[in-house]
Amino acid sequence: MSAYHPLTEQEAIEIASTLDGFFPSGANLSSREIGDGNLNLVFHITDSVSGKSLIMKQALPYAKVVGESWPLTLDRARIESEKLLLEGELAPGLVPVVYKYDPELYLTIMEDLSDHVIMRQGLIGGTRYPKFADDISTFIARTLFFTSDLGMNQQEKKLQVKAFINPELCKITEDLIFDDPYTDSPNNSFDPAIRDAAEALWQNEQLHLEVAILRDKFLTNAQALLHGDLHTGSVFVTPESTKVIDPEFAYYGPIGFDIGAVIANLLLNFAGQEHWITDAGQRADFRQYLTDTVRDVWNLFDRKFRALWQEQGLDRLASSTPAFKDYYMQRLLQDTIGFAGCKIVRRIVGLSHVVDIDRIPDSAAKEKAQRLALAIGTSLILSNRKAQSIEEVIDIALSQANN
Amino acid sequence: MSAYHPLTEQEAIEIASTLDGFFPSGANLSSREIGDGNLNLVFHITDSVSGKSLIMKQALPYAKVVGESWPLTLDRARIESEKLLLEGELAPGLVPVVYKYDPELYLTIMEDLSDHVIMRQGLIGGTRYPKFADDISTFIARTLFFTSDLGMNQQEKKLQVKAFINPELCKITEDLIFDDPYTDSPNNSFDPAIRDAAEALWQNEQLHLEVAILRDKFLTNAQALLHGDLHTGSVFVTPESTKVIDPEFAYYGPIGFDIGAVIANLLLNFAGQEHWITDAGQRADFRQYLTDTVRDVWNLFDRKFRALWQEQGLDRLASSTPAFKDYYMQRLLQDTIGFAGCKIVRRIVGLSHVVDIDRIPDSAAKEKAQRLALAIGTSLILSNRKAQSIEEVIDIALSQANN
Numbered sequence: 001m002s003a004y005h006p007l008t009e010q011e012a013i014e015i016a017s018t019l020d021g022f023f024p025s026g027a028n029l030s031s032r033e034i035g036d037g038n039l040n041l042v043f044h045i046t047d048s049v050s051g052k053s054l055i056m057k058q059a060l061p062y063a064k065v066v067g068e069s070w071p072l073t074l075d076r077a078r079i080e081s082e083k084l085l086l087e088g089e090l091a092p093g094l095v096p097v098v099y100k101y102d103p104e105l106y107l108t109i110m111e112d113l114s115d116h117v118i119m120r121q122g123l124i125g126g127t128r129y130p131k132f133a134d135d136i137s138t139f140i141a142r143t144l145f146f147t148s149d150l151g152m153n154q155q156e157k158k159l160q161v162k163a164f165i166n167p168e169l170c171k172i173t174e175d176l177i178f179d180d181p182y183t184d185s186p187n188n189s190f191d192p193a194i195r196d197a198a199e200a201l202w203q204n205e206q207l208h209l210e211v212a213i214l215r216d217k218f219l220t221n222a223q224a225l226l227h228g229d230l231h232t233g234s235v236f237v238t239p240e241s242t243k244v245i246d247p248e249f250a251y252y253g254p255i256g257f258d259i260g261a262v263i264a265n266l267l268l269n270f271a272g273q274e275h276w277i278t279d280a281g282q283r284a285d286f287r288q289y290l291t292d293t294v295r296d297v298w299n300l301f302d303r304k305f306r307a308l309w310q311e312q313g314l315d316r317l318a319s320s321t322p323a324f325k326d327y328y329m330q331r332l333l334q335d336t337i338g339f340a341g342c343k344i345v346r347r348i349v350g351l352s353h354v355v356d357i358d359r360i361p362d363s364a365a366k367e368k369a370q371r372l373a374l375a376i377g378t379s380l381i382l383s384n385r386k387a388q389s390i391e392e393v394i395d396i397a398l399s400q401a402n403n
Numbered sequence: 404m405s406a407y408h409p410l411t412e413q414e415a416i417e418i419a420s421t422l423d424g425f426f427p428s429g430a431n432l433s434s435r436e437i438g439d440g441n442l443n444l445v446f447h448i449t450d451s452v453s454g455k456s457l458i459m460k461q462a463l464p465y466a467k468v469v470g471e472s473w474p475l476t477l478d479r480a481r482i483e484s485e486k487l488l489l490e491g492e493l494a495p496g497l498v499p500v501v502y503k504y505d506p507e508l509y510l511t512i513m514e515d516l517s518d519h520v521i522m523r524q525g526l527i528g529g530t531r532y533p534k535f536a537d538d539i540s541t542f543i544a545r546t547l548f549f550t551s552d553l554g555m556n557q558q559e560k561k562l563q564v565k566a567f568i569n570p571e572l573c574k575i576t577e578d579l580i581f582d583d584p585y586t587d588s589p590n591n592s593f594d595p596a597i598r599d600a601a602e603a604l605w606q607n608e609q610l611h612l613e614v615a616i617l618r619d620k621f622l623t624n625a626q627a628l629l630h631g632d633l634h635t636g637s638v639f640v641t642p643e644s645t646k647v648i649d650p651e652f653a654y655y656g657p658i659g660f661d662i663g664a665v666i667a668n669l670l671l672n673f674a675g676q677e678h679w680i681t682d683a684g685q686r687a688d689f690r691q692y693l694t695d696t697v698r699d700v701w702n703l704f705d706r707k708f709r710a711l712w713q714e715q716g717l718d719r720l721a722s723s724t725p726a727f728k729d730y731y732m733q734r735l736l737q738d739t740i741g742f743a744g745c746k747i748v749r750r751i752v753g754l755s756h757v758v759d760i761d762r763i764p765d766s767a768a769k770e771k772a773q774r775l776a777l778a779i780g781t782s783l784i785l786s787n788r789k790a791q792s793i794e795e796v797i798d799i800a801l802s803q804a805n806n
Contacts, residue, residue, distance in 0.1 A: 149619070154570075155570035155574055156570075158568050158573065159568065159570065161564070161565075161568060162564075162568040165562065165564060165565040166561075167557075167558035167559075167561040174557065178720065179720055182720060205726060208723070208724040208726075208727070209724055209726040209727050211720065212724045212730075213730065215718075215721070216727075219552045219557060220552060220625050220626050221625075222624075222625050316582060316586065317581065317582055317618055318615050318618070320611070321608065321611040321612055321615045322608075323609075323611075323612040324611070324612050327615075327616065
């Protein structure tokens with residue numbers, strides 16, 4: 001018999017109180033459920049005496065976003081906790097510390113990051129994060145290199161592929177990102193005002209070719225252990241700190257998918273700034289900050305990944321063939337650009353949107369932002385296999401914004 | 404405690420005699436161990452009364468080819484039996500029937516194919532197999548299509564990837580095919596007469612780039628469930644029948660690797676005919692038969708795979724995007740050519756050779772055959788990413804033979 005059941009707040013407190021040595025004796029614990037409620041319960045447990053706190057995240061056996069009719073394996077909680085622990089080893093300080101994982105309750109007990117904000121919210125408020133590009137590029141370079149055939153034992157990697165087979169969470173991505181937006185799917189959701197733009201996606205055969213190629217890579221290219229959902233809602237930040245959370249979509253996939261997620265969400269915010277910063281000069285400044293960040297994320301990733309390869313590469317042939325390194329990094333850039341485009345498009349016409357754009361109250365500004373995002377996204381997809389430089393991404397964003 | 408131990412012939416007979424309903428009562432069984440002894444015991448069990456017979460294949464926990472110092476997981480016997488059963492479902496009549504698998508003894512009991520010959524031996528003897536191209540193209544098209552994301556449920560495919568993770572057997576391929584031949588490895592083995600040609604492989608940076616790209620695909624591209632070792636020594640034939648055996652190298656990899664193996668071994672025989680057919684006209688005829696077979700294998704595969712995709716494709720986007728089909732098939736052709744080249748090269752300078760060439764008694768003819776095979780192999784590797792048609796493979800083989 002399984003001990004699993006969704007915890008009450010009182011049960012969460014009881015479990016937290018027994019965590020070895022965390023809360024001092026005499027602690028007075030209280031709990032608040034702070035999950036967005038889509039897939040998980042998230043309890044914020046605080047001790048009013050010591051001020052100490054922690055987070056308890058428990059997987060729910062269904063996705064509430066579409067009702068209980070979309071069951072989801074609890075095994076994703078194991079995947080998330082194992083991935084978090086691995087990220088903590090490979091990129092120390094850039095993920096919450098895991099205190100404990102309870103496999104029967106599918107419950108991860110971890111560091112409270114309440115002093116951080118969700119990056120998406122911070123960007124909407126016009127805040128800049130000067131450490132972000134350096135931190136996230138370290139995170140992606142190290143977590144991806146050391147789980148790839150370049151940076152880890154290739155036989156152990158295969159066992160890791162096996163441990164992170166994640167069919168149900170991958171299916172969400174396969175459907176919502178790589179299928180629905182390109183056909184008249186009942187899962188799609190978009191403002192009637194941009195129906196013409198959505199229908200244009202359904203008709204564009206060149207776009208379908210590129211998306212089919214990217215989809216195929218997502219389905220078959222077991223390059224490295226991805227975070228799998230690395231948008232700005234999965235990043236907690238302060239100006240001094242970056243913490244990546246929520247790796248429940250982790251699986252072995254194409255490296256560009258993680259990098260593309262970061263870049264896509266910076267560009268979605270870029271599009272949303274149509275509204276959030278009203279002063280034209282300030283808006284242009286912040287957009288330049290965003291495109292500078294896109295450039296920095298790629299360039300720092302490229303530099304760090306190459307350095308790791310140079311210093312710690314384990315594949316003899318790959319490491320001793322300079323032309324292969326250049327070929328490989330160029331393919332990563334091209335994949336990054338293609339996946340970034342797919343991740344932008346789905347946030348405008350697909351099931352799941354981003355508040356950077358969806359919460360724009362003025363309908364004209366919102367439509368303009370949506371069309372801008374779609375134009376950037378489709379341009380990125382259409383240009384991905386020809387791309388030579390990250391500057392092309394910035395050129396596309398700026399030229400579409402100035403259209 | 405494990406019941407596993409390598410069987411004696413007497414034990415093999417006892418197990419065979421208990422196989423439900425196979426041998427009639429009063430059977431008089433005898434056993435002969437007929438394995439090549441590298442990796443497995445193979446018992447040929449016959450009943451002198453009824454004339455019925457079967458094969459029992461038991462995995463050994465080491466590879467004898469390099470002594471007992473190279474341990475090998477017995478799990479490959481499970482992989483082999485599961486893959487054989489799956490092949491029997493997907494390509495009925497083209498593999499031996501599996502009567503029983505014993506997971507404790509890592510023992511597969513299956514159909515006796517003594518009325519067939521190993522295709523490599525038949526080709527050396529100048530025999531033509533008019534059904535082979537049709538049969539093998541059916542085998543590869545159906546076993547690969549129905550295990551790919553195009554032809555099976557994509558979530559079930561991920562579980563199948565997991566079931567066929569095969570690190571140790573893959574490592575043999577990774578080392579012996581995609582690494583050793585391109586460096587001065589102690590695993591290499593080649594005639595001193597062609598040392599210059601071997602050293603040229605170690606120095607050729609363009610070749611290293613192409614091999615590194617192909618190696619990367621072998622490591623990361625989980626396209627379909629491969630046979631993994633589909634050379635002409637893994638095919639039993641008569642002029643009327645084709646049976647593919649020995650899928651213990653099965654894993655999820657790039658489709659072109661299986662097709663390339665078939666083509667490589669036809670071309671190795673092509674090179675070996677330098678000696679086996681002494682009459683120039685007859686040799687040219689048989690070589691044309693071999694290149695016709697190369698052409699037929701690819702073209703029939705291409706036609707059958709496309710037909711399956713058209714009629715039974717399960718991926719909406721891939722199936723509704725004609726340009727993607729052409730892109731995909733062209734990539735398969737290019738991969739096929741690249742992998743064929745790698746498989747030829749390793750049989751000349753790497754650890755494991757083929758008797759088509761190694762058993763040529765005349766040293767001058769043998770050297771000529773080796774140099775011809777190497778020239779064909781390296782040309783295929785160098786041209787793979789530009790290739791547009793299978794005719795280019797045939798042009799390479801014929802032009803090198805006429806050099």
